Amino acid sequence: MTDPVTEDREQGQTFMPKFDAAGLLTAVAVDSADGSVLMLAHMDAEALAKTQETGFAHFHSRSRGRLWMKGESSGHVLQVQAILVDCDQDAIVLQCVPAGPACHTLAPSCFYRRLEGGKLIRI
Template sequence: MPKFDDKGLLCAVVVDHASRAVLMVAFMDAEALAATRATGLAHFHSRSRGKLWQKGESSGHVLEVEEILVDCDQDALVLSCRPAGPTCHTGAPSCFYRRLEGDVLQPVKT
């Protein structure tokens, strides 16, 4: 089973189930993992708000979880998901829509 850190969290990397593109990174606690497993929809722990949140609860852009992978140290997860719309709160398909080139952030061309 996953091993949570001293704050009760672990890192969760979300990838697109079809393309394998990295969509976002968030944190999960035991409650978020349990809610994700129970509903099939990605839930996370908001460190800033200190509470559980379901991805897409206000936008409708939920993440349907197809598979949960656990790394060798059991302290990080990869959620393979089918997104129902853009994943990033900016409206971008992925939160990783910029690349670092020198000292400048440049948009990723899709």
């Protein structure tokens, strides 16, 4: 038998994000127009709240150890249209309208290479 908290988290309507030991959720940003994967990042409670409050994707930078808004210096923001939550609430998908390239390399997506025969091939 499933405990009531797990039942509510997996089947209910209560938003109960399940952060990992470091206090993070995995967040995948996709283009709301075509579903293509734009980037993968992590969110802490502050980033999640700021994203919901502003409608723009915010993340927790593990390398900088702080909150950052995607595009805060480049202007290539991600306007969030919807937030999808996975079954056990430890990962989310942000359906976004990108204002420019999502990747810091200026590629449209951070996933611009395919692994083929041990080598990375630009898509």
